[in-house]
Amino acid sequence: RKEVEQDPGPFNVPEGATVAFNCTYSNSASQSFFWYRQDCRKEPKLLMSVYSSGNEDGRFTAQLNRASQYISLLIRDSKLSDSATYLCVVNGDDKIIFGKGTRLHILP
Amino acid sequence: EPEVTQTPSHQVTQMGQEVILRCVPISNHLYFYWYRQILGQKVEFLVSFYNNEISEKSEIFDDQFSVERPDGSNFTLKIRSTKLEDSAMYFCASSTRDTTEKLFFGSGTQLSVL
Numbered sequence: 001r002k003e004v005e006q007d008p009g010p011f012n013v014p015e016g017a018t019v020a021f022n023c024t025y026s027n028s029a030s031q032s033f034f035w036y037r038q039d040c041r042k043e044p045k046l047l048m049s050v051y052s053s054g055n056e057d058g059r060f061t062a063q064l065n066r067a068s069q070y071i072s073l074l075i076r077d078s079k080l081s082d083s084a085t086y087l088c089v090v091n092g093d094d095k096i097i098f099g100k101g102t103r104l105h106i107l108p
Numbered sequence: 109e110p111e112v113t114q115t116p117s118h119q120v121t122q123m124g125q126e127v128i129l130r131c132v133p134i135s136n137h138l139y140f141y142w143y144r145q146i147l148g149q150k151v152e153f154l155v156s157f158y159n160n161e162i163s164e165k166s167e168i169f170d171d172q173f174s175v176e177r178p179d180g181s182n183f184t185l186k187i188r189s190t191k192l193e194d195s196a197m198y199f200c201a202s203s204t205r206d207t208t209e210k211l212f213f214g215s216g217t218q219l220s221v222l
Contacts, residue, residue, distance in 0.1 A: 032209070034210060038151075041197070041218075042215070042216075043199055043213035043214060043215050043216050044151060044199070044211075044213050045213070046210045046211070046212075049210060087150075087151065089211075095153050095156060095164045095166070096141075096153065096211060097153065098143075098150055098151040098152070098153075099150065100149070100150040101150065
């Protein structure tokens with residue numbers, strides 16, 4: 001099983017819709033989880049950390065399911081500017097591991 | 109907002125040449141990282157650095173690679189003899205704590221090996 005696995009997409013979603021993606025991880029000892037956003041040929045930027053109790057930041061909600069070893073990201077009322085690649089990031093064995101990312105295209 | 113800065117933004121080199129990629133992490137950060145991303149592929153961990161030594165490295169980080177913190181502000185990645193497959197975007201990152209803490213990335217150096 002890959003360390004961090006994501007559906008690569010692309011997800012093509014109309015503006016205003018809600019979209020969700022998951023990410024699974026293999027190391028049950030992982031302690032920290034993050035969602036980063038990466039625009040084309042740019043550096044990854046932190047979108048939000050993912051806490052055990054789940055957390056929300058405006059239109060974005062992140063959840064962690066330790067039993068099933070996955071994290072999720074929900075985007076409500078999607079905007080054109082949400083078009084990007086969303087990277088699932090997990091720490092494990094003293095290094096931070098990135099998923100391959102899920103590409104999201106918001107359609108006007 | 110403080111940021112991680114990387115220079116140069118683009119580097120073109122001939123196969124077999126040495127390159128040094130430079131980074132200035134955020135000043136109060138203690139943990140430093142190099143990642144690379146080959147075009148169209150995922151961000152891959154290369155090395156982490158803390159307290160003036162390597163704390164973790166990946167299998168990609170072989171003897172051709174080295175890192176240094178030559179002074180209090182710079183953090184460099186050296187590739188001794190570049191190969192074609194070293195062509196990638198190289199990102200430097202830093203954080204205040206260990207891997208439980210979020211990373212701040214520089215804007216990257218695009219390395220092209222011809």
